[in-house]
Amino acid sequence: MSASAVEPGRRRFLLDEPEDALVSWLAERGRPGFHARQVRDWVFERRVFSFAGMTDLPGDLRAELGGAFDVLAGKEVERSSSPGGTFKILLRWPDGASTETVMIPARDGARARRTVCLSTQVGCAVGCRFCASGIGGVRRDLGVGEVMEQALRVAAALDAAGERLSHAVFMGMGEPLANYAVTVEAVRRLSRWLGVGRRRITVSTVGLPRQIVRLAGEDLSATLALSLHAPTAELRRQLIPWAEAIDLDAVLAACRRYYERTGRQITLEYCLLAGVNDEPAHAEQLAAIAVDLRAHVNLMMYNPVAGLPYERPSRNRAIAFLKRVRAAGADAHLRASRGLEADAACGQLRRRHELATR
Numbered sequence: 001m002s003a004s005a006v007e008p009g010r011r012r013f014l015l016d017e018p019e020d021a022l023v024s025w026l027a028e029r030g031r032p033g034f035h036a037r038q039v040r041d042w043v044f045e046r047r048v049f050s051f052a053g054m055t056d057l058p059g060d061l062r063a064e065l066g067g068a069f070d071v072l073a074g075k076e077v078e079r080s081s082s083p084g085g086t087f088k089i090l091l092r093w094p095d096g097a098s099t100e101t102v103m104i105p106a107r108d109g110a111r112a113r114r115t116v117c118l119s120t121q122v123g124c125a126v127g128c129r130f131c132a133s134g135i136g137g138v139r140r141d142l143g144v145g146e147v148m149e150q151a152l153r154v155a156a157a158l159d160a161a162g163e164r165l166s167h168a169v170f171m172g173m174g175e176p177l178a179n180y181a182v183t184v185e186a187v188r189r190l191s192r193w194l195g196v197g198r199r200r201i202t203v204s205t206v207g208l209p210r211q212i213v214r215l216a217g218e219d220l221s222a223t224l225a226l227s228l229h230a231p232t233a234e235l236r237r238q239l240i241p242w243a244e245a246i247d248l249d250a251v252l253a254a255c256r257r258y259y260e261r262t263g264r265q266i267t268l269e270y271c272l273l274a275g276v277n278d279e280p281a282h283a284e285q286l287a288a289i290a291v292d293l294r295a296h297v298n299l300m301m302y303n304p305v306a307g308l309p310y311e312r313p314s315r316n317r318a319i320a321f322l323k324r325v326r327a328a329g330a331d332a333h334l335r336a337s338r339g340l341e342a343d344a345a346c347g348q349l350r351r352r353h354e355l356a357t358r
């Protein structure tokens, strides 16, 4: 399953190992298996990432573990934050690839919601015309350890601020269903090891019908979000090159199957691009799809990307669009815009870094 690029001769990357790997490693050395549980508690509950700090393990075992494994594999290259509390972490992996992870704060009634937005690939093959992550295509899939490390680093940063990670969305760089096995395993580990309830996890896809139907059978209880961004097949093909090869009706039929099988309401993600997909007719077409799927519409204001020709609509125009969608009978909201200052659009921080390095 692992796609992480671990160089030969390096220590093993603990987060990327199968669940029982540490138990087997301990057994080979005549050590009891419960030490694996202790290590996991140190890492996931106490956020201790060095074996030397795992003080209830025997000293010689700590040294041996430190010689055999690294808990984390990435290096934090940059962290940027915005006044609203959003922060991004740029991680570099041992093969030189880099990915970004975002923490998005929000309120859920009286409760604070802290969401990690996870990347699943280095770059993205989908190539949405308005997205920084798609520029340059995909370099490789991430491994499950690399996905978990993103979540763990955000959880640790939140701990330090006296806050707690509550939600996760697979909406960062990459198409999660193109890295299917890793995405499914990461959903399971997020819930089992990091305590993020599966109903608080969202897998966002540009729409791969076969994988959506397969996901419906995984018993994950995760929310499925479809990155629709255009209400007609023709406009979608213009904005999302992959849509050329994927029939929109087949995507919507797969979403319907997901809803029927899991009972989980689908979210339709729709990024408003000024003068492109934000006309009144688009609002009505979008609402018709949402009503048919009994889906929730999540409207976002575009975060401009340097070098790309798309613009963010005015807030008044976005609100008028929202009202039209609702008037046509769909359940919809406009996501509060955060973090223009923090290179908020997907892939922006990585792109800025790469341009600067060059």
Ligand code: SF4
Binding pocket: 124, 125, 126, 127, 128, 131, 132, 133, 134, 172, 173, 174, 175, 206, 346
């Ligand atoms: S918007 Fe998502 S699917 Fe599209 S190119 Fe960017 S990362 Fe890939």
